[in-house]
Amino acid sequence: MGREHHDAAEPTNGGKGAAAAHWVKRKYRQRQETPEHVRRLIDRQRQHLGAALADLNTNWCKTGHWIWWALPTSTLGRGEPPPATYVTAETGMQLARFAPPEWRQTLESIAWLLARKPLGQVLPAIDHPRVQEFVLLWEAVTVDYWLRDTLRTLRHALPPPFGGNGGFDDGESAGDDQGSSGPGGASRSWRRQWRWRNRKNEPRA
Helix, strand or coil, rough: CCCHHHHHHHHHHHHHHHHHHHHHHHHHHHHHHCCCHHHHHHHHHHHHHHHHHHHHHHHHCCCCHHHHHHHCCCCCCCCCCCCCCCCCCCCCHHHHHHHHHHHHHHHHHHHHHHHCCCCHCCCHHHHHHHHHHHHHHCCCCCCHHHHHHHHHHHHCCCCCCCCCHHCCCCCCCCCCHCCCECCHHHHHHHHHHHHHCCCCHHCCC
């Protein structure tokens, strides 16, 4: 009886293995069918967004040159190293499906900072038009909850009439609930939170 039961279970295990293999092949085929401009953008994200995270972790603002891959839009970046990358509302879903985890981490890190500091203290003014275009484009794409939350934060950080300016003026720091203000207008308490939240993203030797 025990042997018969064991033999009957084997096709089930084999079926699970076949289903898993089919899923892997399907994902690979979908990746290969992704348009060339989206694959190029994904490759750039893999190459550069780790450095973007390190930039945000170290400086609590953007100082490097990586905005084109963190906030991709349909507009080609004038300063982006060629070949330039872009995404459209039609191909946004494919980017969201295959983008590396660093993309989400970078966007959520920007949003986390914008919940505590005004836009001008997180991203330079030259990037603000791209922030607005990014929000407009991606609000037209069906995306996961985390990106919807990020878009809401970005929109609120933009100045009126498009956004809500995040409740700050350009010279103001985050609210008193973040603790006493430290160097650069940032509180010591949220700096500790920021380090703790991003320990997993820090570069490793």
